[in-house]
């Protein structure tokens with residue numbers, strides 16, 4: 001689909017699909033078009049081209065937009081938006097006007113149980129914490145059993161710990177209800193905790209739509225690799241023997257035989273691709289240490305001046321400024337060509353790495 005505001009192309013050639021009951025997440029930097037795409041699916045935004053189908057019914061195309069209230073779509077936004085003058089039970093049953101009062105009561109009871117707030121019927125929104133309000137907002141959106149639930153940064157005003165816990169709870173709830181959902185977030189931990197499928201948008205384009213595992217381990221575009229998880233991209237040149245000269249050493253992989261000698265490429269190095277090893281000849285100096293609970297994340301400068309990241313259990317800390325040995329331990333390679341797109345064929349096998357003369361320690365004088 002394509003969406004423009006005047007001459008500005010905000011969503012460009014985006015195509016994605018969710019199966020019944022799947023949860024999708026759209027990630028991407030601010031202003032990349034995530035909310036605009038969600039608003040189009042909700043029916044608040046016209047398309048310039050393409051189409052949107054919900055349950056095989058075409059609800060939008062370039063000259064038709066089915067009104068939002070006829071789409072059977074539920075929505076949850078960042079700012080909760082509960083009705084302040086209605087109690088919890090009335091907030092939840094608000095969208096169930098066609099149901100009998102007994103059906104409404106049953107559904108309110110069931111949803112309050114499912115969001116972990118049984119007995120909260122008579123409370124008013126101002127008597128609830130932020131996390132409780134967001135659970136009620138979710139229960140309200142789920143009450144009419146929508147065919148599709150859209151969530152726009154639903155947890156962004158909550159603190160990090162609560163956000164992660166709610167993301168897991170909401171996933172369980174959506175799975176129990178069998179609801180198809182699409183979530184917009186900038187928080188990749190939230191996306192990883194919730195999504196069956198996730199995508200990274202950049203300047204209106206959807207660069208990849210895949211499982212969270214594949215986005216992390218098999219990014220198809222350099223910008224996806226950059227956006228998802230920690231890591232650095234190292235530059236290298238393919239030489240005539242089909243190996244890759246890089247700051248970590250000479251990488252050898254069968255797929256390099258398919259790449260013309262002299263081709264400049266970049267490859268992804270995640271913190272877990274390089275492990276501290278005292279006996280390794282590849283050395284570096286620790287420039288920074290970040291505490292991540294179970295692990296420390298270190299920024300290490302190589303003799304070439306290039307910085308890479310590595311992880312180590314936080315109880316075996318190295319201090320900033322110390323010299324450490326590093327051993328590349330790739331499970332597979334992710335290699336990008338000059339156009340930033342991934343080169344195929346590097347996932348199935350680990351490369352071998354031979355140290356370069358420049359990373360060998362200087363001979364000790366006798």
Ligand SMILES: Nc1ncnc2c1ncn2[C@@H]1O[C@H](COP(=O)(O)OP(=O)(O)OP(=O)(O)O)[C@@H](O)[C@H]1O
Pocket residue numbers: 005010028029030031032033034035036037186
């Ligand atoms: N009604 C509008 N008229 C003109 N431009 C708009 C309109 N709505 C959004 N835009 C522009 O479209 C672009 C994408 O906005 P959108 O809200 O979809 O981004 P986003 O990815 O959701 O960002 P964020 O993560 O900051 O919420 C932005 O440059 C924004 O200024």
